Amino acid sequence: MEKLKFSERCIFERYEGKVLLLNRETSHKILISENCFNIIVNSIDMGYSINQIINNMADEDDSKFIEKLLSVLIHRKFLVNEELTCIKLQTITFLLTNRCNLKCKHCCASAVDNHSEDILDKATVMKIINKLVACNVETIIFSGGEPLIRNDFMDILEETRRKFKGKIGLMTNGVLINKQNITQLVTNIDEFNISIDGCDEDSCSTIRGKGVFNKVMETISLLKKYTDKIYLSMVMTPQNRKLKSQFLEMNKQLGTLPILRDFVVGERAIENYDHWGSKEEIDIAAYQMENNIDDISFLSCGGIFHELAIRHDGMMVPCPLMSDDEFILADIQNVKNLQSFLQYDNLKLLSGFINFMRYFPENFDYCKTCPVNQHCWYCPHDIYNAYKYGRNMSIKCELKKNILKKIVWKEE
Ligand code: SF4
Numbered sequence: 500m501e502k503l504k505f506s507e508r509c510i511f512e513r514y515e516g517k518v519l520l521l522n523r524e525t526s527h528k529i530l531i532s533e534n535c536f537n538i539i540v541n542s543i544d545m546g547y548s549i550n551q552i553i554n555n556m557a558d559e560d561d562s563k564f565i566e567k568l569l570s571v572l573i574h575r576k577f578l579v580n581e582e583l584t585c586i587k588l589q590t591i592t593f594l595l596t597n598r599c600n601l602k603c604k605h606c607c608a609s610a611v612d613n614h615s616e617d618i619l620d621k622a623t624v625m626k627i628i629n630k631l632v633a634c635n636v637e638t639i640i641f642s643g644g645e646p647l648i649r650n651d652f653m654d655i656l657e658e659t660r661r662k663f664k665g666k667i668g669l670m671t672n673g674v675l676i677n678k679q680n681i682t683q684l685v686t687n688i689d690e691f692n693i694s695i696d697g698c699d700e701d702s703c704s705t706i707r708g709k710g711v712f713n714k715v716m717e718t719i720s721l722l723k724k725y726t727d728k729i730y731l732s733m734v735m736t737p738q739n740r741k742l743k744s745q746f747l748e749m750n751k752q753l754g755t756l757p758i759l760r761d762f763v764v765g766e767r768a769i770e771n772y773d774h775w776g777s778k779e780e781i782d783i784a785a786y787q788m789e790n791n792i793d794d795i796s797f798l799s800c801g802g803i804f805h806e807l808a809i810r811h812d813g814m815m816v817p818c819p820l821m822s823d824d825e826f827i828l829a830d831i832q833n834v835k836n837l838q839s840f841l842q843y844d845n846l847k848l849l850s851g852f853i854n855f856m857r858y859f860p861e862n863f864d865y866c867k868t869c870p871v872n873q874h875c876w877y878c879p880h881d882i883y884n885a886y887k888y889g890r891n892m893s894i895k896c897e898l899k900k901n902i903l904k905k906i907v908w909k910e911e
């Protein structure tokens with residue numbers, strides 16, 4: 500590697516003579532002095548090679564130091580020698596339907612009941628799958644609404660399996676899995692992701708409705724006969740936070756893999772917002788900080804760069820959460836060649852891309868100059884909701900800024 504540049508996926512935070520380099524692709528971070536950072540930036544601007552940068556240092560010690568630093572920056576993909584040309588998609592979530600058999604209180608998809616028709620018929624779904632297969636995506640996740648509510652779901656699944664060698668995942672509420680369809684499901688699906696949102700009938704029914712807990716337990720014992728790849732998820736609210744360890748223990752007993760999700764404000768969830776507590780109380784990041792103070796991650800979003808979602812109407816969006824109209828990248832039915840569409844130079848001009856980037860902390864007006872912005876937010880969707888629903892940001896700042904400064908910038 501000779502001439503270098505910083506990767507498109509890197510961001511930099513400056514604070515009191517230090518610079519924190521964050522790589523959203525590899526999730527690595529490196530803290531260096533601003534002087535050192537400036538030397539590298541200026542050298543890159545001048546088009547210097549690695550050897551030139553090393554040889555330009557004032558003495559041997561500095562040369563050795565910068566050589567080592569450059570090697571780490573290259574190894575961790577902060578510095579690259581190629582332009583980002585084409586997005587390499589790892590995961591596509593295909594929301595096959597917006598219909599659902601449950602009415603969960605926190606549903607951010609605002610899934611509708613099962614009386615309406617699906618917009619994409621099976622033939623159209625399969626044409627879309629062909630495009631995904633042709634662009635070598637690694638994982639296709641079927642989601643919804645509830646994908647199993649479609650009468651043609653098994654046909655879609657089997658046909659996808661025949662064409663697609665990658666991983667197939669299913670996001671489901673687990674209620675429609677039974678002895679009749681279990682064989683077809685486990686034969687064709689690599690990973691099951693079931694939402695349960697509780698540890699018993701009481702906690703689960705508060706969110707998902709009566710009887711769902713026992714039905715999901717039956718589904719899990721059925722699935723366990725065939726597979727260990729079962730993820731069980733719980734959305735964390737201020738009310739059920741105390742159940743976290745019980746939820747983890749339950750997963751241990753069941754032999755399932757736990758996933759704790761942040762409460763997402765949106766659609767039906769906003770109607771139930773007051774029930775979950777005030778907006779300011781909902782701060783899972785702060786909770787995580789209290790419990791894991793030395794290990795704080797930063798916003799490492801894969802939206803567009805590694806993952807996309809296809810809505811139930813065929814619109815491509817950055818991810819299942821960032822799916823409002825303003826984030827539409829294109830109608831996949833109109834995209835002839837997905838691989839060409841994914842050229843970075845093409846994507847970055849789309850309004851859906853530009854609007855999506857507006858909700859990253861470094862671009863969000865209230866937070867863009869804050870030295871802890873990348874650690875304060877975990878997902879652009881949180882910022883989008885804060886903006887959309889007028890969150891009182893000063894309360895969030897009060898809660899987090901000083902704690903984060905201590906952790907991120909090693910302040911005394
Ligand atoms: S916007 Fe949030 S949910 Fe979507 S890919 Fe990024 S981090 Fe994940």
Ligand code: SF4
Pocket residue numbers: 860865866869870871872873875876892895896897899900
């Ligand atoms: S501490 Fe306040 S200003 Fe900083 S990122 Fe968080 S909300 Fe924004």
